[in-house]
Amino acid sequence: MDSNLDVLIYAHDGRGLGHVSRSVGIGLALRRLYPDLSVLLITGCAATAELIGDGPLDWIKLPSYKTNVTAGKSSGVKGNSNIDDNMLGELRAQNIRDIIAAYKPKVFLADHTPQGKHKELLPSHEVSPETVRVLGIRAVVGEVGKVWSDFSSEVFSGTYSNILWYGDSSVAGAGELERLSTHYGVKPYEAGYVSRLSELCFLNNGSEEGSILAGVISVPWAGEGTSVLLDKLAQALGGIDKSHGDWKFYMNLRDNEAAAAIHNFNGLEHVSFEQVGPQFLGDLRNSRSAVIYGGYNSLTDVMVCAVPSIVLLRGMKDGEQEDHAAVLAERSSAIQNVFSDQTVADEELRESLLKCLEVDVNESSINLNGAENAARYLAELAGGRSADR
Known part of the structure; x- marks a missing residue:
């Protein structure tokens, strides 16, 4: 040929x-x-x-x-x-x-x-x-x-x-x-x-030095209710003592809706925002907890990095995220709680994050x-x- x-x-x-x-x-x-x-x-x-x-x-x-x-x-x-x-x-x-x-x-x-x-x-x-x-x-x-x-x-x-x-x-x-x-x-x-993060680890021989974070929160694209969810997360993080450490959001900061919602976090000095990018790998690996959406990519990320996580679901009509998160939650302790992003309460988020900060993830047999x-x-x-x- x-x-x-x-x-x-x-x-x-x-x-x-x-x-x-x-x-x-x-x-x-x-x-x-x-x-x-x-x-x-x-x-x-x-x-x-x-x-x-x-x-x-x-x-x-x-x-x-x-x-x-x-x-x-x-x-x-x-x-x-x-x-x-x-x-x-x-x-x-x-x-x-x-x-x-x-x-x-x-x-x-x-x-x-x-x-x-x-x-x-x-x-x-x-x-x-x-x-x-x-x-x-x-x-x-x-x-x-x-x-x-x-x-x-x-x-x-x-x-x-x-x-x-x-x-x-x-x-x-x-x-x-x-x-x-x-x-x-x-x-x-x-x-x-398939884990992109696993491959990126080979670029630096698996070394990801950096400060230990209380947690990372990934909201890679804005949709219905994103601003309401960010407000709930602001309330939840505002109720967690600063002594636990810093929190970092990864979002598409070029999205007008996402950028406009950041004002909810005014006054929370232990919270910062970053553009979605490869630096997420290092922060996730150095985090004690995570909040992610239940897409394939994000679920794989937290399992590879063995980070106790809250999984949010967008309620798509195809039902893929609900089915997948439910199956993986039974096999991986990286997935601590699963919530709908529309109905989850700020108090549920706060309590779940505090739980994540206290648990260790067991080794997984998932390929x-x-x-x-x-x-x-x-x-x-x-x-x-x-x-x-």
Whole structure:
């Protein structure tokens, strides 16, 4: 095959950072284990460079999608390019097709759905027929129609040959694997949970020196009720004695709604705010507690770092976060409490944080080596040599 690229990774984007973070983790693992392989990531997520940090992973920025969430249901709106959501899908489809036609990757890894967001991967299936196309699926999908539709299985059977499953069947049983196998007609490869933070640790040999924090709180994207939740967190932290230490928020400070809510914390000198970025790793590893949203990426972060945590749920219609958090809470003591972000009370937050500050996380048997396992699988498909140790 006349290829100019070994592995091309496509990351779904639009709302949270979970899809892109998994893709970055796998890309970083490929570059670490197989430094001679050429690897490229394409996505519209504006935070990608911050997620990669100093890692040796290059990427192509597509115009970003933007998604609003109302009553647990997401809908596309104009992004920073101010191009209509559907038109942007058509334009990005042309971009992606041109990239694949030019680079002719040996292996193409698509995140989440075989058709891509707004079916933007479909035109690219017509070019570079020798490319091995792989679909990557998170541990618990939830009731996402675009994943479980007849159309997705038809697209997969016509162009894809492999599935990477980023989960651990010893945690949730084999039900999700069996459902994927039945729907797509192939047996997925069970990679384990993918952690971008695990890969970033290799950049500094696992050393993360820094001050010990009472806790970190991650609210990576603003949505319905974010300002109300921040007010509750301000009340909760205001009721915790300063002697426990400092607290640090990680948010998208470029979001007007998030930035406007920071005034709730005026007078709380032990609370500070940071832009979402790779420095979150060091702070999480040096924290005695955490408050996170129940996305795949955040749940994996706290399990890898063994930090006792409060998990918040946004109440999305697909039910993925509820199902996943419930399953993991039974197996990992990193997940101390799970609350709805709409109904949790400030007193519940305060009491739970105080509990987190007093407990230790037991060693988990959950497979958290998904990035490395996925990288080895993709490298083998690309004809890569044995991984560097």
